[in-house]
């Protein structure tokens with residue numbers, strides 16, 4: 001596959017998102033497909049705004065304001081830090097006064113789009129255009145719900161020299177419930193975006209970059225995410241995906257936070273020898289590759305990015321070791337298989353300059369993609385047999 005498209009990423013999040021009116025899921029997706037050219041518009045790819053929503057002050061909890069040159073001239077639009085924020089923001093957008101009464105029109109998709117469509121677009125023909133895309137939207141949602149578990153064996157590569165195997169990417173945190181080895185959220189960005197939303201978005205971006213790069217290079221690479229929606233997963237269960245998928249490497253993505261806005265920089269953790277790492281040297285080489293890939297990507301968008309280095313997990317708040325880096329949880333044995341594992345703290349989202357660069361500023365998505373492309377290159381190089 002040539003990488004996961006923005007529309008596919010949106011569908012994978014939206015199909016089981018607990019929205020208030022599930023009966024309107026397909027029609028709203030159809031509307032976003034129309035507005036964004038199936039996820040290909042500039043507003044969609046640069047700002048995660050797939051609904052052409054102009055900036056309104058009521059959108060401040062969900063979005064930031066960005067100047068965008070649309071086909072009808074420059075105007076201020078909503079910029080969303082993640083696709084999850086976009087979904088929440090769209091529903092909030094309808095709660096503004098121009099749409100008052102919309103909740104009386106939620107029993108069927110046609111009634112709903114008929115009611116909001118005219119105000120939304122200024123055109124009487126809008127509802128019919130959205131409804132024409134409804135079957136396609138329904139099919140996409142059905143396909144996402146029926147997607148097979150990716151724990152099945154990876155397809156064999158035609159050429160063993162180009163088979164990079166399986167990589168597990170673990171978007172840190174998620175959901176609302178604390179679980180052993182995984183809190184629902186830690187850091188919150190200066191602009192109010194939760195770490196758990198960013199880890200998922202960066203993971204999707206990394207998966208997409210890896211698949212696109214591998215496809216271009218003729219390599220086989222299977223990328224598995226430990227979660228693809230806003231749910232928490234226990235630390236042990238995240239690591240165990242490495243075992244059940246036969247992965248060669250496991251990478252957990254996180255963001256740092258601090259009460260002081262000054263700290264910044266990237267650091268990568270590995271299982272400490274004191275915490276019983278049975279493949280320390282291999283983990284160290286992997287962590288160094290991750291750190292180097294992130295650092296070069298971050299420095300391509302911010303040359304002064306601080307290298308905080310590769311560190312043992314004795315230096316985290318969990319001095320006894322991080323559950324996701326445990327050899328037992330990863331299914332590693334001294335004589336048998338050994339999956340390497342690392343946990344990256346990509347940057348301090350509590351630093352205002354970092355927030356502008358990677359979370360809320362006009363170039364945030366472009367910068368984010370550049371950082372994940374660089375990490376993807378480093379990971380592929382590491383995985384080359």
Ligand SMILES: [Zn+2]
Nearest residue numbers: 172186254255
């Ligand atoms: Zn974290």
